Amino acid sequence: MNLTAIILAGGKSKRMGENKALVPFLGKSLIQYAIDLALEFTSDILISSNTRDLDQFGFPVIPDVADIKAPLAGIHSGLRASTTDWNLVLTCDMPNVSKEVISLLLSSLDDNLRMVLPYHDGFIEPLCGFYHRRIMPVMENNMIIGKLSLLDLPGQVPHRLIEIRDLPSEEIALLFRNMNEKSDLL
Numbered sequence: 012m013n014l015t016a017i018i019l020a021g022g023k024s025k026r027m028g029e030n031k032a033l034v035p036f037l038g039k040s041l042i043q044y045a046i047d048l049a050l051e052f053t054s055d056i057l058i059s060s061n062t063r064d065l066d067q068f069g070f071p072v073i074p075d076v077a078d079i080k081a082p083l084a085g086i087h088s089g090l091r092a093s094t095t096d097w098n099l100v101l102t103c104d105m106p107n108v109s110k111e112v113i114s115l116l117l118s119s120l121d122d123n124l125r126m127v128l129p130y131h132d133g134f135i136e137p138l139c140g141f142y143h144r145r146i147m148p149v150m151e152n153n154m155i156i157g158k159l160s161l162l163d164l165p166g167q168v169p170h171r172l173i174e175i176r177d178l179p180s181e182e183i184a185l186l187f188r189n190m191n192e193k194s195d196l197l
Contacts, residue, residue, distance in 0.1 A: 012097065013055070013095045013096075013097075014052055014055065014095055014097045014098065014099055014100045014101070015053060015055045015056070015057060015089075015093040015094065015095045015097075016049035016053050016055065016056045016098070016100075016101060017050065017057050017059055017085070017089030017090070017093065017098050017169075018046065018049060018056065018058050018059065018060055018098070018101050018102070018103055019049055019059050019071075019082055019085045019089075019100065019102040020032040020041065020042055020045075020059060020060040020102075020103040021060045021061050021075060021084075021085045021140060023058050027123060030064060031104055031125070031191070032060070032065060032103040034190070034196065036190065037106075038098075041104055041190055044103075044105075044106035044107075045101040045103050045106070046070070046107075047074050048101060048108060048110060048113065048125070048128075049099060049101060049164045051129045052085050052099060052113060052117065053099070055093075055094070055095065056069035056070040057072075057089050057092055057093070058070050058071065058072045058073065059072075059073050059075070059086070059088055059089045059104070060072050060073075060074070060184055061074045064071070068192070071092065073088050073170050075088045079153050079154055079163075081160075082102070082137075082161055083136060083150060083153065083154065083159050083160075083161055084182055086142060086176060087147060087151070088151070088159070089197060090142060090144050090146070090147050091147065095144075096122070096145070097120055097140055097141055097143055097144075098141065098143075099113065099117075099140075101140070102139065102189070104191060105138065105183050105186075105187060105188065105190070106191045107140050107186050107187070107188060108187065109186060112129060112175060113191070115129075116128070116140060116141055117141070117171055120141055121171070122143070124168075124169045124170055124171055125142070125143045125146040125149070125167055125169055126141065126143065126146060126164060126165065126170040126171075127140055127141040127170065127171045127172075127173060128140035128141075128165070128169060128170065128172055128174045129173050129175045130173070130174055131174065131175045131176065131183045131184070132180055132184070134184060134185065134187075135167065135172060137162060137164070138161070139187060141192075142180050146164065149164065149167050149168055150161060150164070153167075162195040181189040
């Protein structure tokens with residue numbers, strides 16, 4: 012199956028104090044973790060960001076088309092630039108997501124669906140999953156009416172939530188832990 016990976020790296024990084032995509036963590040930049048994981052599944056990678064300082068990674072940097080401050084804008088812009096139906100969405104600030112999680116999600120894709128996302132302990136993880144290009148009209152409508160949460164989408168489109176449960180809860184929470192502040196890097 013042909014896939015595109017869309018790596019979200021467009022946040023303001025206010026709490027981090029600098030572009031968090033470039034912040035070092037255990038020997039490499041945060042974004043490099045997402046790139047390395049994406050490369051396990053595809054060489055077609057897009058970086059969603061409104062800054063040009065991520066050109067150094069050698070992948071197209073896609074700015075937001077919509078002028079809204081939400082991950083919805085980055086995913087939408089990535090889907091518009093993508094040439095594949097299914098797209099793996101990763102965020103640059105979740106360096107612990109594993110190949111096994113992505114493989115589990117990938118094995119659940121079905122062209123009747125519009126998104127496949129992991130969930131655990133009652134939490135859906137919309138910044139790590141697969142989005143079909145046919146979800147774009149719903150995203151566009153949501154942006155028009157100001158419905159900017161990615162968590163609104165599962166109630167609007169055919170989707171599948173894959174429970175991540177074969178690890179202790181503490182380990183699962185670490186898989187999806189966001190690195191937003193310098194203290195998170197310790």
